[in-house]
Each structure stands twice: as C-alpha cells, then as structure tokens.
Amino acid sequence: DQNKIKQAIQNNEFLSKVISGKCLNEIINAMQVRKVQAKQKIIKQDDKGSEMYVSMRGKFRILKKGKVVGEFNDIRVFGELAILYKSKRLATIQAVTDGAVWVLGRDIYQQIVISSNLKEQDENLAFLKNVDYLNVVNEQVLRQVSNLLKPEFFPPSTTIVRQGDKGDKFYIIRAGTVTITKTGAGVLGKLGKGQCFGEMALQKEDTRQATVTAEAPGVDCLTLTRADFINHFGDVEIPKIEVKKTTFKDDAEAEYQDIKLTDLKILTTLGIGGFGRVELVQHKKKKNLVFSLKYLKKAEIVHMKQENHVYNEKIIQMNCKSHFIVRLYRTYKDNKYVYFLMEACLGGDLFSLIQKQKGKRFEEKDAKFYVACVIESLDYLHSKGIIYRDLKPENLMVDKIGYLKLTDFGFAKRMPARGKTFTFAGTPEYVAPEIVLNRGHDRSVDYWALGVFVFELLTGKTPFKTGDTSHMRTYNKILNGIINFPPSVSPKARNLVEKLCRPGPAERLGMQKGGIRDIKMHKWYQDFDWIKFGQRQISAPIKPKIRDALDTSNFDRFPQDKNIPPDETSGWDIDF
Structure with missing residues (x-):
C-alpha cells in the first residue's frame, strides 16, 4: 500500500516537487484508510476542504456543476491543494462503486513538514558544531550558516575533490564514506558521517591537497561555497560577525485620536474586499478632514478564523510612519464591524x-x-x-x-x-x-x-x-x-x-x-x-488628476452593500 501511495504522489506533477525524502515517508505513514460507499460524494465543488485523498480501490466520477466530466479507477491523488491552505474544491468527486481512499488532513501534513524542516535544520546545525573552524561562533550565526547549506549526492567512485585543483567549496558528510588519497602517498584515510573536508576554501581560494572519492553506495553531503559564505558574512573571520537585532517601537501618534466614528460621514465606496469595503469619509464639522475608512465584517472574520490576521494588521500598520506606506490613524469597533481610519490616497491603485x-x-x-x-x-x-x-x-x-x-x-x-x-x-x-x-x-x-x-x-x-x-x-x-x-x-x-x-x-x-x-x-x-x-523631489511619471479632496474619479464605482451582517460579540476585538 505504501508503495502505491508513494507512486501516486510521485506521479503528481505538483506534489512530486513539494514532498520528497524523509518527509514523503512520514506523510505516507500518516495517511488513514477511509471506506466509501457507492454514490458517496468525497469532495464537493465549491466546498472549502482541509483533506487530500489518494484513491485506493473502486471507481470514481468527476463532476463539474453537476455534469460528469470524467471517471477513473486507477490510484491517483485528488484534492491536493487543501493541504496547503483553505481552497475551494474545483470539482465534485463521487464514488461510483463501494471502495476506499487514503486520507491526509492539512493539520497533520503541516505538522510533519514543519517538524521535518526544523529537524533537518537542527541536524545541519549539529554537523556545523562539530567543525572546529566554525563552532567558535554563537548559535544564532551558526543557524544562519546552516540555512546556506545545500545537499549534494555523489554516486560511487565520483571524484568529489581532485588534488591540485582550485577549491571554493566546503563539504560535510551526512551519509556514506569517502576515501582520501594523495599522489606518492596512496590512501591517507577515510571520512564518514559527521566529518568534513575542504574547510580552508571558506578562508581563501584553496588548492586541494588531496583527492577525495565517494565510496559505494554513494555519499550524501552538505556543501557551502565560499561565495555564499562571503556574501552573507563579508569578513570570513567568523568570530567578528555581529548579529544586529531590530527592535519594534510603538510610535503611533495620537493624531486624530479625538475623532469618533459618529463624527464621520460616508461619501462613496473606494473598493471592496473579502471581508468588507473601503469608503471615502468626511468629518461632519471639520470638512477639510477626509479619510478612507475600511470596515470589516466581524462575523466573517471569526468564521474564517482570521482574528489574529486582522489584529496583526492593526498593530503593524498603526506603527508604520513612512512616506511610502498608507497611514493608519486609529481603529473603531461595534457589534458588526471593526473599522480602520486611514489616509486617503485619491490617485487610485x-x-x-x-x-x-x-x-x-x-x-x-x-x-x-x-x-x-x-x-x-x-x-x-x-x-x-x-x-x-x-x-x-x-x-x-x-x-x-x-x-x-x-x-x-x-x-x-x-x-x-x-x-x-x-x-x-x-x-x-x-x-x-x-x-x-x-x-x-x-x-x-x-x-x-x-x-x-x-x-x-x-x-x-x-x-x-x-x-x-x-x-x-x-x-x-x-x-x-x-x-x-x-x-x-x-x-x-x-x-x-x-x-x-x-x-x-x-x-x-x-x-x-x-x-x-x-x-x-x-x-x-x-x-x-x-x-x-x-525626499520625494523626483517627479512621478504620472501625476493623477484630482480636482479636490472629495474627487473619486480615479476609482471604479461599486454598488451599495445591502447585506447586513449578524452581531459578533465574542470580544476578540477588545483592543480596537
């Protein structure tokens, strides 16, 4: 069964690039068998799915908008985008006969991939800590070096390094054995897992002092080029590298903090999005104050589990003060919406x-x-x-x-x-x-x-x-x-x-x-x-035509939103 799943994944053009190596084996082991009955719909068009399937046995029908567009009874993957994110199903897959499928949920897939990647990074880090030349630096810098390592496999009898050649690459053996030979001296020794060679190439252009050859069944190495090393660290004397930390200060001004939501009059819609819309608004008394007001439906945010994204958006944008970023002045909330009061840019997008x-x-x-x-x-x-x-x-x-x-x-x-x-x-x-x-x-x-x-x-x-x-x-x-x-x-x-x-x-x-x-x-x-x-002293290629602070001619026209959302009072937006 495992070989059948493996073949189905490897035959899938997309998944074959996404899943490989140890991660592939872990994913295959995590897949569960689920029986299906004739006429059962395994996935439905337009539903948002969270599972990927591999057909195991039985006959299946593909439907789009209720019409049959194909059938299959081979072993194949379907619904694979769901393991990346919540994506709408593009077709319905219905069982024609009783059968079975292998199933993998998005949460399990992501746990495996993240765990596999972190494990691989930790393994690379462990290898680096055993290199005398590199293990003198702090772990944070060493972890960055580990991100530059690239896997390379050398078949048996491959000459990895040749004596007398110029060298610019460093090797760590992840699996397998190499033989070191030198002209006139014969075999000097062997190196295996966790050992390295060519480290002098990181300091300067190195003339290889010996020949290194891969033994059967082949050698799996992690490699690092001198160019990559220098590009990222400049001076190859690693102990001198300092890691600069960036602090994030809450420097939002109290600008416009006295403006209440009830002080604003909606003029027209500037744009619409997934959870709401953006309106051009004007202060009812101070007519010179014009803003864009984005408001998002709280019930939809909660339904799509996007509370953290929206809260994050508020914190980040409010703390950004740059000529090249739209200013967010403040936020509001009521039972139906959260609101973002922003700078109005009337040149369109x-x-x-x-x-x-x-x-x-x-x-x-x-x-x-x-x-x-x-x-x-x-x-x-x-x-x-x-x-x-x-x-x-x-x-x-x-x-x-x-x-x-x-x-x-x-x-x-x-x-x-x-x-x-x-x-x-x-x-x-x-x-x-x-x-x-x-x-x-x-x-x-x-x-x-x-x-x-x-x-x-x-x-x-x-x-x-x-x-x-x-x-x-x-x-x-x-x-x-x-x-x-x-x-x-x-x-x-x-x-x-x-x-x-x-x-x-x-x-x-x-x-x-x-x-x-x-x-x-x-x-x-x-x-x-x-x-x-x-300093904004260079003229823009196109200066938009804007008559006054209320001119929305650079935006499309949008119909009014007549769908009033239900109340949402869970309290996730307490800080708005």
Missing part, C-alpha cells in the same frame, strides 16, 4: 493605472520609479523586523503627487532576527517557492515578490500567470522558476529579476551582507538619485 497604459505595461524609466517606491517601503518594514508577504499592484495606492504607498497589511508579520514562519500567505502568482513547499520563510519572500513585480510592470503580466483557477499550474511554474523573458525587457532589468527570483532564499539579492542596499545599487538603478527620491 497601481493595478488600475497599469490597465490604462499602452500594452498594459510601463516603460522601464517609469517602472523604475514605481519599483523604487516599493523598495523604500520594504526597506522601512524590514528595518522594523516586519515581512509584508502580499506585494502586488492592487495593494499600492497612488497619492496626489503620483508616488506609491503600500497598503493592506493582512499578511504582514513581525519576525525575530533569523526567524522563520510557516504560514501559507500571499497571492498565488507572487508567492515564493519556499511558501509553496512549506519549508518556512523570512523576508526573502518579499524580494522574490519584488522580482515578480518588476516583471509584471515591464511585461503586463506576472511570469507565473496560467489562468488555472486551482493555481496548481501556477505553483508548478513557480517551482520551475522564470524561464522566458520577452525581448522588450532590457538585460539590466532581466538581471535584476533573475537575482531577486533565485530559488534559494539566501541567494536572493537583498539577502547578502549589503541587505536591501544591494538592490538599490544594482546596475538597473545606475544614475538613480535615491536621496532625492527619498
């Missing part, structure tokens, strides 16, 4: 602005300006220990002089230095491979998304757009990486995107010792005046 451009894309000089706005906002957030995780044109507002401001902090999260989080967060076409793989992620996901953003501004679409509503093909493309660039993208822009969208998080531009400054100094930004830009 960047997505709408892109749609008005020729070819629905920007010229490079214009794209460079808009990308710079995002770089400044990410620089600010990362300096406060915050990762954003939802970069896309829809979340960037255009202010009155044409600069962009980041908004919607529902996925933002404060992260400890060197920490990782495992929550699936973001918009499908923008998520990084490590989010899809559930391997834990950090601020490097924002740099991946920045690369996708640059690509979209220059070409009119993201590199991972498929039109697949299940997003499965999108995730497959993400795991394969960006392969093709239109000829209209300049070599410098292409180079920037490629460096931001490296598959390895630690390899992305912005993750080396220079941090986000490396992005600002990239050759695409040659001759760009970052000082003037930060």
Whole structure:
C-alpha cells in the first residue's frame, strides 16, 4: 500500500516537487484508510476542504456543476491543494462503486513538514558544531550558516575533490564514506558521517591537497561555497560577525485620536474586499478632514478564523510612519464591524493605472520609479523586523503627487532576527517557492515578490500567470522558476529579476551582507538619485488628476452593500 501511495504522489506533477525524502515517508505513514460507499460524494465543488485523498480501490466520477466530466479507477491523488491552505474544491468527486481512499488532513501534513524542516535544520546545525573552524561562533550565526547549506549526492567512485585543483567549496558528510588519497602517498584515510573536508576554501581560494572519492553506495553531503559564505558574512573571520537585532517601537501618534466614528460621514465606496469595503469619509464639522475608512465584517472574520490576521494588521500598520506606506490613524469597533481610519490616497491603485497604459505595461524609466517606491517601503518594514508577504499592484495606492504607498497589511508579520514562519500567505502568482513547499520563510519572500513585480510592470503580466483557477499550474511554474523573458525587457532589468527570483532564499539579492542596499545599487538603478527620491523631489511619471479632496474619479464605482451582517460579540476585538 505504501508503495502505491508513494507512486501516486510521485506521479503528481505538483506534489512530486513539494514532498520528497524523509518527509514523503512520514506523510505516507500518516495517511488513514477511509471506506466509501457507492454514490458517496468525497469532495464537493465549491466546498472549502482541509483533506487530500489518494484513491485506493473502486471507481470514481468527476463532476463539474453537476455534469460528469470524467471517471477513473486507477490510484491517483485528488484534492491536493487543501493541504496547503483553505481552497475551494474545483470539482465534485463521487464514488461510483463501494471502495476506499487514503486520507491526509492539512493539520497533520503541516505538522510533519514543519517538524521535518526544523529537524533537518537542527541536524545541519549539529554537523556545523562539530567543525572546529566554525563552532567558535554563537548559535544564532551558526543557524544562519546552516540555512546556506545545500545537499549534494555523489554516486560511487565520483571524484568529489581532485588534488591540485582550485577549491571554493566546503563539504560535510551526512551519509556514506569517502576515501582520501594523495599522489606518492596512496590512501591517507577515510571520512564518514559527521566529518568534513575542504574547510580552508571558506578562508581563501584553496588548492586541494588531496583527492577525495565517494565510496559505494554513494555519499550524501552538505556543501557551502565560499561565495555564499562571503556574501552573507563579508569578513570570513567568523568570530567578528555581529548579529544586529531590530527592535519594534510603538510610535503611533495620537493624531486624530479625538475623532469618533459618529463624527464621520460616508461619501462613496473606494473598493471592496473579502471581508468588507473601503469608503471615502468626511468629518461632519471639520470638512477639510477626509479619510478612507475600511470596515470589516466581524462575523466573517471569526468564521474564517482570521482574528489574529486582522489584529496583526492593526498593530503593524498603526506603527508604520513612512512616506511610502498608507497611514493608519486609529481603529473603531461595534457589534458588526471593526473599522480602520486611514489616509486617503485619491490617485487610485497601481493595478488600475497599469490597465490604462499602452500594452498594459510601463516603460522601464517609469517602472523604475514605481519599483523604487516599493523598495523604500520594504526597506522601512524590514528595518522594523516586519515581512509584508502580499506585494502586488492592487495593494499600492497612488497619492496626489503620483508616488506609491503600500497598503493592506493582512499578511504582514513581525519576525525575530533569523526567524522563520510557516504560514501559507500571499497571492498565488507572487508567492515564493519556499511558501509553496512549506519549508518556512523570512523576508526573502518579499524580494522574490519584488522580482515578480518588476516583471509584471515591464511585461503586463506576472511570469507565473496560467489562468488555472486551482493555481496548481501556477505553483508548478513557480517551482520551475522564470524561464522566458520577452525581448522588450532590457538585460539590466532581466538581471535584476533573475537575482531577486533565485530559488534559494539566501541567494536572493537583498539577502547578502549589503541587505536591501544591494538592490538599490544594482546596475538597473545606475544614475538613480535615491536621496532625492527619498525626499520625494523626483517627479512621478504620472501625476493623477484630482480636482479636490472629495474627487473619486480615479476609482471604479461599486454598488451599495445591502447585506447586513449578524452581531459578533465574542470580544476578540477588545483592543480596537
């Protein structure tokens, strides 16, 4: 049975990239058998599922909108997206005959993956602690080094290192044995699990002093290149490295704290979202005070278990004061809604602005300006220990002089230095491979998304757009990486995107010792005046036409919301 499940997972284009190694075996062991009866619906179209299935025996029917679109009686995976996040079922699977399926729940899957990844990181750390040259530094720095290690397998008789060659790579043996030989001296010895060779390559370009050969049945190593090591730590004298900690201060002003919800008059709707809408509001007495007011339905927030996300959004955005981030002044609550009183940016959003451009894309000089706005906002957030995780044109507002401001902090999260989080967060076409793989992620996901953003501004679409509503093909493309660039993208822009969208998080531009400054100094930004830009002294490519503080001509029109939600009084919003 286990081999059948394994084959089904390995035959699935998406899961074969997501689940492998020890993790695959643990997942197979965790799957439970569930009997099904003829005519039983195992999953229903449009339901939000939390389980993945592998057909075991019996015949099954695929239905869409009540119509049969296919049948199968082989062993195959279905409902696999549910193990990543709450996704709508795209079809109904009904048993035609009595049979059985193997089942895996999302909670169990995520526990296994997180545990497996943390266990692997701890194992790597343990290996590093046995390296005399590296074990003199504190564990926090050593843990970061462990994130740079890459697994490599060498078949039997492979020459891993050849005497006399220049070396720039360090090896730790995870499994297997190697033989060390030297010209004129023959066999010097053998090395096995937990032992290492080539450590001098981390200090300087090393001339290999001996030949190292893999013995049967092969050798599994963890490797670290000198380039990666220096990029992240600069001076290879590791003891001198200091880990800088970022503190988060609550510096929200008391600005507008005296304004009550009843002081505000709703003028028109600026946008609608999953849990509510954003309205343009005006102070009833002080007519010069105009804001955007986002309000969210509490009952829906509780139903979708998003209380922490919404509370997090309030705390983070209220503590952000940057020219490149929409200000949140205060919040309110009543029995039906929570409210966010925010700065009004009447230039509309960047997505709408892109749609008005020729070819629905920007010229490079214009794209460079808009990308710079995002770089400044990410620089600010990362300096406060915050990762954003939802970069896309829809979340960037255009202010009155044409600069962009980041908004919607529902996925933002404060992260400890060197920490990782495992929550699936973001918009499908923008998520990084490590989010899809559930391997834990950090601020490097924002740099991946920045690369996708640059690509979209220059070409009119993201590199991972498929039109697949299940997003499965999108995730497959993400795991394969960006392969093709239109000829209209300049070599410098292409180079920037490629460096931001490296598959390895630690390899992305912005993750080396220079941090986000490396992005600002990239050759695409040659001759760009970052000082003037930060002072908002560079003219925006497009200055929006705004007649007055009440002009909403840059927004679409929306019908009134006639669905009044029920009361929700559990008290989760006590601090709003």
